[in-house]
Amino acid sequence: MGLRYGLLLQDAGFPVDFVEIWDKSIETIKEQGGVYQSRDRQNKHLVPVNIYSPEDYQGDPDVWIVFVKQMQLADALKRCQHLFNDKQYVVAPMNGIGHIEKLNQYFDSEKVLSGTAMIATVLNGPGDVDFMGAAGSGSMKLVNQNETPDEMTYKIVDEFKQANLNPDLTTNFMGTLMSKVILNSVLNTLCTMFEIRMGEFIQAPTAEKxxxxxxxxxxxVCERANIQLLNTRQQEWQTIKTASETSMPLHYPSMYQDMHKNRPTEVDYINGYIYDLGVKHHYEASTHDYLRNLVHLAEFAKNFDEEKFLASKE
Structure with a gap:
């Protein structure tokens, strides 16, 4: 997603630098002279970019756009802290919830924007990204942590529009973030568990139930936590259905991509967050907790060393 946002903004004429925490990605992109970009596996071409490690970067951007996994964020921010100053804004439309408190350690809450990104993207490998869907497809919501848009907020929204990211600015911080967490708690988790695309999931007779x-x-949970969501329950299900049937039917969610490549998933920041928030308000979202534990069991099984296990029993 970081590559997609950066490449689209760069294509729209805005100066973009990529600051990467994955050494293999930096090495590959420098060796091949840019990022290979395709759309729906077609028209693969090389796009030159500026890429740096946090330690090598010397720029002073107006806005940081943050796309790392929730469990990587604390280390990424620590590595970049010498680059931050009180004039900069940060935009983090990341999956799950857990990032805001970490961002607030480095940025004033008045300069923190988060949101959601309904923009399907696949990382085929280091320096090789596939944009899913037609040009201009996908959408996102942006929201200020203080729920008060300022001049810079509107400038960011305008530039995202020019980059065809289709931003919608809201003023309901937790309601906006939770709308994507709930969607991901259904699609990411269930598609990952059964290794299916979103379009396959929605065809199942049990999908709606x-x-x-x-x-x-x-x-x-949200009602008990006094979080006003953007949708009703039925509207939220319809959003999930539309995303699966129309917007991204061929997409494997990012959690599946992590599981498939033996990376830790963000389930603790999605289903786990919903369950933990419920417990704080004396309610057990037991289905979310059950699915969280099933995903962790699948992670364990995926990485289980069968040969070592069998050898130990001989």
Whole structure:
């Protein structure tokens, strides 16, 4: 997603630098002279970019756009802290919730924007990104942490529009973030567990029953936490259905991509966050907790050393 946002903004004429924490990505992109970009596996071409490690970068950007996994964020921010100053804004439309408190250690809350990104993207490998969907497809929501847009906020929104990221500015911080967490708690988790695309999931006879149960539990949690969501329960399910049937039917969610490549998933920041928030308000979203533990079991099984296990039993 970081590559997609950066490449689209660069294509729209804005200066972009990429600051990467994955050494293999930096090495590959420098060796090949840029990022290979394709769309729906077609028209693969090389796009030159400026890429640096946090230690090598010497720029002073107006805005940081942050796309790392939730569990990587603390280390990424620590490595970049010498680059931050009180004039800079940060935009973090990341999956899950857990990033805001970490960002607030380095940025004033008045300069923190988060949101959601309904923009399907696949990282085929280091320096090789595939934009899913037609040009201009996908959308996102942006929201200020203080829920008060300022001049820079509107400038960011305008530049994102020029880059065809289709931003919609809201003024409901937690309601906006939770809307994507709830969607991901259904699609990311279930598609990952059964290794299916979103379009396959929605065709299952049990899809609505499973999805609605997760949505209802999440809404019960939010009501107890006094979080006003952007949608009703039925509207939230319809958003999930539309994303699966129309917007991104061929997409494997990012959690699946992590599982498939033996990387830790963000389930603790999605289903786990919903469950933990519920417990704080004396409610157990037990289905979310059950799915969180199933994903962790799948992670364990994926990385299980069968040969070592069998040898130990001989």
């Amino acid at each position: 499973l999805g609605q149960q997760l949505v209802d539990e999440a809404f019960d």
